Amino acid sequence: MSKNEGVIYRISGPVVTATGIEARMYEVVRVGHEKLMGEVIEIHGEQSVIQVYEDTSGIRPGEPVLSTGQTLSVQLGPGLLTQIYDGIQRPLKTLEEVMGVFITRGVDADGLDLEKKWEFVPTASTGDEVKGGQVIGTVQETDTITHKIMVPPKASGKIKSIKSGEFNVTQTVCKLDDGTEIQMMQEWPVRHPRPYSQKYAPDTPLVTGMRILDFLFPLAKGGAAGIPGPFGSGKTVTQQSLAKYSDAQLVVYIGCGERGNEMTEVLDEFPHLIDPNTGKPLMNRTVMIANTSNMPVAAREASVYTGITIAEYFRDQGYDVALMADSTSRWAEAMREISSRLEEMPGEEGYPAYLSSRLAEFYERAGRVETLNGEDGSVTVIGAVSPPGGDISEPVSQGTLRIVKVFWGLDAGLARQRHFPAINWLSSYSLYPQSLNQWFRDNIASDFPEVRTQISALLKVEAELQEIVQLVGSDALPIDQQLTLEVARMIREYFLQQNGFDPIDAYSGVQQQYAMAQAILTFQEEAKKAMAAGARLQDVVNVPARTELMRARFAEGYLEKIGGLVEAMVVEIAETAEAN
Amino acid sequence: MTSKEYKTITDIKGPLVFLEKTEPVAYGEIVSIRLSDGSEKNGQVLDTSDDMVVVQVFEGTEAIDRKAGVKFLGDVFKLPVSKGLIGRILDGAGRPRDGGPEIIADEDADIIGAAINPYSRQSPHDFIQTGVSAIDCCTTLVRGQKLPIFSASGLPHNDIALQIARQAKLRDSDEEFIVVFCAMGITAEEYNFFRSDLERTGALENAALFVNLADDPAVERLITPRLALTAAEYLAFEHDYHVLVIYTDMTNYCDSLRQIGAAREEVPGRRGYPGYMYTDLAMLYERAGIVKGKKGSITQFPILTMPGDDITHPIPDLSGYITEGQIVISRELHQAGIYPPINVLPSLSRLMGSCIGEKTTRDDHKKVSDQMYAAYAQGRELRGLVAIVGEDALNERDLQLLKFADIFEDKFLRQDRDEDRTIDETLNLCWDLMTSIDTKYLVRLDQELIEKYHPEEKKE
Ligand SMILES: Nc1ncnc2c1ncn2[C@@H]1O[C@H](COP(=O)(O)OP(=O)(O)O)[C@@H](O)[C@H]1O
C-alpha cells in the first residue's frame, strides 16, 4: 500500500513541497485544508514537489496533502462544444455560479455536465467485434457537429449489449464480453498524445479566407504555424480571424496568459457570427480555454495540454480541428516560472533547458492522421509567439521556428502604417506549397502556383527598387520600373491588406483571391501595352475603372462582379493610349 | 492564531529577513517586526517551510538586527475598505497620511485581488470624451479600459494625466468619475503638483490617494498599487462608482520588484527584471474592466517612464503586452514646443472600435481618424526623404502631405492645458485641416462623407 496522505513541508508561490506521500510523477494531489488541486512535477527522495493550480496564500506547512492516484486528465464526451473552460477544464460558467464574478479557490467542477441527457444513437450492434477508437454510436451535439462515441483507446472485444435512447454521459451505453462498460464520457491524461493508426503527409490547405495566408503562405490541414509579433502587431486579431473563418470543422481556442476582455469579446461575438462554411453560428463548433494573464501560472502551463487533448479527441472522430494558442510565449513563461521555483539550472534567458523539447512535443501533436476508426482526421496548430521587444532571436521564437513549417511574421512597422494584416511578405514563409499545389490546381485553377510565383516575384522586385527610391526618389527610375512599383502597390493595398473587422473584406474565398491576383496581372499587362503605345503612367494608374475594381471588394458579391470590372478597366486603359 | 514573538532571525539580506524554528507560518502572511528601539516594521512571508521562513520587509531592513522580535499576524495583507476612503490621503501601506482618523472598515479586503472570471466580464463600450483631440480622435478611450501612458523623464505626462482626469466624461451623461490616485516613488514635488491640482478643481473630495514617495520605503511600492486597486474595486463593484485609477510611476514599481528578485538570488530575466514580471504586472493591469451585474467600472491610467526612451525596454514592453493599447509621449514633439506631445503613430487604443461610430461618437469618426493618421504618417515619412533629396523631388501630392504633417502637429495636436474640446469640435477641426489636401488624395474618406462634412465640398 502506498501512503496517500502526507503533509506540506514548504510553500513558495505556486510550488509546494510535501513529505510523507509516495506519489508518482504527474499525479494529481490535493493540497491543504482547502484541497487545492496540484500536480507532482518532481520527486526528491522523501519530498514530492507539487505545482498548485490555485493561489497558495494563507496555506501553511503541516497542512495535509492527499494523493489521488490519477494523472491530470480531461473529461471527453458530449457537452464540450460551446464551453469556455479554465486551464484545468473547469467550466467558467460553473465557477461563476459557485463563486460569483471573482475566481476564488478550492472549487472543483466537472468539465462535462454529468446530469444532462443526450440522445445516443448506436451505430454498432450486439455481437460486433470492436476495438479501441472505433465508433459505436453518435450524439447530435450541436446542429453542425455530430459527436461520435468511441470505444476508449485501450478497450476492445465483442459487444454484449448496446443501448439506444437518452442517457447522461456517465451511464453505460455499451457492454463488452469481457465486462468492460462503455459510457459516453471518457477521461484522458492531458500530457499523453492520444493514439491513432498512422500519420499522413498533409495535402489539403486549411483555407483561412485571409489572402496573404492562403495565397502566399498556405497552411495545410494537420500542419503547424507560428505567428510571432510584438505587441499590437495583430496576433490576436489574426488568431480570432482564423477561429472565425478557417474551414476547420472544429476550433479549439486557447487564451493562454492573455487579456480577460479578449476572451469576453469572443464569447460575445461568436454566438452571433455565422460560420461562412456551414451557415451556422460559429459557437457551435468552438471550445474555448481561458487562462488569462492574472490567473494562476501553473494552470496556464496546463492549459495548452488541456486544449490539445480536446482537439485530438475530435480528430479521433474524423474531424478537421484547428487549435489556436494565444500566446505560447505565456505558456513558456509559466514553465520558466515554475522551473525557477524548482531552482533548476536555467538555460537561455532563464528558460528551462527542456523548453525546446516541450515546444516540439506540443507541435508534434498536430498532424493529419488515419484514426483508429479508419477515418481521416487532423489537428492544425497555430501558435502566437510574443517575443520580448519584438526580437525573434529569443528562445521561444527560435524553438518554435525550428519545428513549424509555416512562419507568419508580424511586423511592427507595417502595423504602424496600419497595413493589416501586418504580416511581412518578405520574411514570412510556408514550406507547404509543394504538397498543396496539386490541390490548388485541381480546385482553383491549373496555373494557380504560377500566378502565386508571379505575385511574390513582383513583391521582391519592389523591395529592391524601394531601396533605390529611398536614395533618389521614384521619379528618377525608368518608366517601366515605375510601373512595377505601381503594380506592387496594387498588390499591397488591394490584395495583401485586408481589414479584419470589415464584415465583407475579412473573408475572401480562394477563388476570389485567384481572381484578384489575375486582375492585378491583367492591369500590369494592359498598362505595359498602353504605355508602349504612348500612354502616360499617371493616366493609366488613374483610370476610374481600376479604382472601382479595387473599391468594390468591400461590397457583397465581389467574385461575380470582378470579371466585368476587369473588362471595363482594360477598355479604359486602352483609351489612355489613344488619348495621346 | 499565533501571536508568539520569535527571536530566531538567522540572516538579513537586502529587503529580506530569514528566520528559523517557527511554528507553521502561512504563505503570504503578514509579519510585524519589533526593533530594539521599540519601533516596528511590517513585512510579508515570501517562502515558508518547517525549517526556514523568508520575510520581505516593506520598510526596508535598515536597523533590523538578529535580536529583533518577529510576530506573525495570522492573516494575509488586507485593506480596511469603506466609502470613508473617498476624500482621504493614505500612505503607501494604507495608513492615514492626512492627519485624519483611521478608516472605519465595512470589510477587510484581501489586497492581492482575485481574478475576474472572463465569463463574468462585460466588454467595455462607452466612449469617454477626454477633450484631448489626439486621444479622442485617434486613440479613443473606453470606460473600463486599461490605457497606459508611455512617457519618459522630463516629459509632461503628469499634465496630460491630470487633464484627462479633469475632463473625462461620458457624452450626454452626468455620471462622474472618482479618482483613485496611486503614487509609487515619485518626488514630493510631483506629488504636490497632483495634489494641488486635484485640490484646485475640487476633485480631491472625490478622490482617494495612496502615496509612496521617493524617500519612502522602496519595497512598500509593491503593496501600494494593490491597495489602490483594492479600494477601486470596492468602490466600483460594491458602490457603483466609475473609478479612474491613475498610478505613477510603474517604472519605480518594477525596480522594486527587481530588487526583491535580486535579494532572493532568483534567475533574472531580461535586464535583470524577474521572469515573473509579466504575471505580476498582469495582476495589476487586469484589475480593470466592467463585470456583469455591477454598475461601476474601473478604468486604468498607469503612467510609466521608459528608461532611455526605449519602448522595447521590458517595462513598457511587458506593459504593452497586457494593456489595451498605449498613449506614447514624444520627446521630439515636446522639444518642438507642442503640448500635448502625443505621438499618435505608435499609440493605440485596442478597444476604440467598440466605442466609436454613428451611435456613440459620429458616423465619420473611424474614417476621419484613419485618414488623419495615414496622412500624418506619410507626411512624417516624407520629412525623412526631404532631408535627403530635397523638396524639389516631391510631387504635388507629397508636398501637400509634407505640409499637412506640420499642420497636424500645430493645429490638431496642440491645445491648451485647460482646453476641453468636444468630439464634434475635434472631428470638425480634422475636416478643416484636411482641406489643405486635395480631396482626390484623401483616399480613406468616401464620397458620401466628403459631401456631408468637407467644408469646401459640402452639399447642404
Ligand atoms: N487584420 C486586421 N485588420 C484590422 N485591424 C487590425 C488587424 N490586425 C490588427 N489590427 C489592429 O491592431 C490592433 C492590435 O492587434 P492585436 O491582434 O490585438 O495585436 P497583438 O495580439 O499582436 O498584441 C487591433 O486592436 C487592431 O486595431
Ligand SMILES: [Mg+2]
Ligand atoms: Mg494579443
